Amino acid sequence: MTTNRTFTMIKPDAVQNGHIGGIINMITEAGFKIISMKLTQLTITDAKKFYEVHAERPFYGELVEFMSRGPIVAAILEKNNAVEDFRDLIGATNPADAAEGTIRKRYATSIGENAVHGSDSNENAELEGSFHFAGREQF
Numbered sequence: 001m002t003t004n005r006t007f008t009m010i011k012p013d014a015v016q017n018g019h020i021g022g023i024i025n026m027i028t029e030a031g032f033k034i035i036s037m038k039l040t041q042l043t044i045t046d047a048k049k050f051y052e053v054h055a056e057r058p059f060y061g062e063l064v065e066f067m068s069r070g071p072i073v074a075a076i077l078e079k080n081n082a083v084e085d086f087r088d089l090i091g092a093t094n095p096a097d098a099a100e101g102t103i104r105k106r107y108a109t110s111i112g113e114n115a116v117h118g119s120d121s122n123e124n125a126e127l128e129g130s131f132h133f134a135g136r137e138q139f
């Protein structure tokens with residue numbers, strides 16, 4: 001199991017608002033190397049599966065609807081201590097609580113539409129990365 005990779009999505013709100021370039025710039029400036037990247041769109045079924053862990057939460061339906069409503073950028077990133085460092089870079093789930101200098105502070109508009117996703121563990125980074133990318137797409 002790798003410990004130096006994480007998985008991210010630039011969510012439909014940020015793509016729609018023209019922030020792909022700004023977010024990728026913050027990611028690479030912070031020292032993350034891009035291993036895989038694509039513009040894609042989740043179907044309702046994909047989004048339900050990806051967020052299955054939240055199925056019992058009251059916001060699940062809203063989350064699935066939001067995540068499948070438009071294109072996203074999916075990417076696998078590499079850096080020492082990737083999962084933790086990336087979560088520091090993106091900031092708190094609720095942008096109102098996100099620290100200055102974080103991606104969500106700059107680009108997120110609400111707790112639901114919060115611009116970016118970052119894996120919460122090495123195990124999920126591996127699962128989420130392979131949900132989107134075949135082995136030959138991981139460089």
Ligand code: CMP
Binds near residue numbers: 059093114
């Ligand atoms: P993320 O951390 O990518 O994965 C779970 C997502 O659920 C989270 O980002 C938010 O987009 C969403 N989420 C979490 N809490 C809430 C909430 N209270 N209301 C709506 N969406 C939420």
